[in-house]
Every structure is written in C-alpha cells, then in structure tokens.
Amino acid sequence: MSFNVFFMFSAGLQTPLKVPKGTFDAIMGEVRWIEKELGLETEQYRKNPPRWKHNDFKEVDDETLCAAAERHNAWIIMLHGQFGEWFKNPVRGGERLTPTKAKRFWHALEMITVPPERWTGDYYEERMKALYEALRGRAFGAEGMCFDARALSPRQAASVINLLSSWLDGEERDMDVPKGCDWLGSRYHGDYEYCEKCGPVTNEHVDACRKRGCPAKD
Numbered sequence: 001m002s003f004n005v006f007f008m009f010s011a012g013l014q015t016p017l018k019v020p021k022g023t024f025d026a027i028m029g030e031v032r033w034i035e036k037e038l039g040l041e042t043e044q045y046r047k048n049p050p051r052w053k054h055n056d057f058k059e060v061d062d063e064t065l066c067a068a069a070e071r072h073n074a075w076i077i078m079l080h081g082q083f084g085e086w087f088k089n090p091v092r093g094g095e096r097l098t099p100t101k102a103k104r105f106w107h108a109l110e111m112i113t114v115p116p117e118r119w120t121g122d123y124y125e126e127r128m129k130a131l132y133e134a135l136r137g138r139a140f141g142a143e144g145m146c147f148d149a150r151a152l153s154p155r156q157a158a159s160v161i162n163l164l165s166s167w168l169d170g171e172e173r174d175m176d177v178p179k180g181c182d183w184l185g186s187r188y189h190g191d192y193e194y195c196e197k198c199g200p201v202t203n204e205h206v207d208a209c210r211k212r213g214c215p216a217k218d
C-alpha cells in the first residue's frame with residue numbers, strides 16, 4: 001500500500017491561477033475554522049514557508065478531533081481535484097490566485113493524522129471504507145491510498161479488513177461485505193445482517209434466507 005503524494009500541494013503555487021470568484025475567501029474561511037477547532041498555530045523559521053506547530057491535540061476530545069480531521073482531509077482531497085481542474089481549464093472571469101496570496105493558506109493543506117487509539121467508531125468506518133476502495137483497486141474514494149498489486153476480490157478485501165478489525169474496531173462496528181455486494185457495510189448501522197449459513201447478507205437477502213430455512217440471526 002502506498003500513498004499518492006498530492007504533488008501540487010507539496011511545493012506551493014508556482015504560477016498565478018484563475019479560479020472561481022470567492023475561492024480565496026472560502027479557503028481562508030476553512031483554514032480559520034480548522035485552526036480554531038483544533039487550536040493549531042503556525043510558526044515560521046527564517047525564510048522557510050510557514051507551517052503548523054506540532055500539536056498532539058491533547059486539548060480536544062476524540063469526537064472533535066475525528067470530526068475535524070474528517071472534514072479537513074476531505075476538503076483537501078476535494079481542493080486538490082479542483083486545483084487540477086483549474087490548471088487544465090483556467091476559470092474565465094474568475095479571480096486571480098497568486099503565489100503570494102496562496103502562501104497565506106498553503107501551510108494548511110496538510111492532512112491531519114489521527115492515531116488509531118483516538119478513532120471514534122464513525123472515523124473507523126470511514127477509514128475502512130477508503131481502505132476497501134484501495135484494496136479493490138479503485139482510486140475514487142480511496143483517499144490517495146493505492147494498492148500496489150492486483151485488486152483483491154470483494155471477499156478478499158473484506159477478509160483483510162476483518163483481520164485489522166481486532167486492533168482497530170474498538171467500538172465494534174463490524175464492517176463486512178454482504179453476499180453478492182461490492183461495498184463495505186457496517187453491521188452497527190444495519191447495513192447487513194449475519195446469517196449463520198450465508199454469512200453477511202443484506203436486509204433484502206434475509207427474506208430469501210428465511211424462505212430457504214436458514215433464518216438470518218441478528
């Protein structure tokens with residue numbers, strides 16, 4: 001497993017870019033939000049670009065940290081896609097984002113890492129869904145992870161996640177892929193039920209189980 005580096009975001013903006021009107025303000029708003037939410041402060045040494053001071057997030061509770069990281073990281077991935085689009089197709093009649101202006105927020109285009117011992121159940125579910133997409137060889141939804149091998153089958157991918165669950169699934173969300181499906185569901189959220197004969201099955205499948213005489217046990 002490896003991560004696609006978000007190249008454009010590693011070096012800073014090199015040339016001015018035409019972006020939709022209001023983009024700069026929207027970005028600054030998002031940056032102010034995350035810095036306030038998690039108590040992040042910037043520091044700058046000499047001529048190096050500013051960056052966030054190290055923060056172990058001890059001052060915020062797990063719920064806040066996970067929710068903030070979820071929103072911030074998704075925002076970066078979305079913004080990365082948009083920047084790619086704007087580089088290809090500069091926005092006519094938009095505003096000009098210059099390298100100087102971009103320096104005011106570039107430090108915030110950094111993913112926030114939450115250590116597994118602080119994961120909430122919801123955070124775990126989202127990470128496993130992204131991991132499932134990566135193991136299935138799909139880039140969309142994989143949050144930059146890519147699996148450097150032939151894609152696993154839905155059952156194989158589910159098995160990998162089941163193995164990891166003993167370390168990571170602290171809130172017993174029981175993620176699995178229902179029979180005949182190609183998505184990772186949460187038993188906690190009622191995405192599937194478990195039939196002793198068929199394994200994980202969707203709610204629709206439960207009726208078929210009953211007809212066949214293998215009642216799905218909840």
Ligand SMILES: [Zn+2]
Nearest residue numbers: 195198209214
């Ligand atoms: Zn069954």
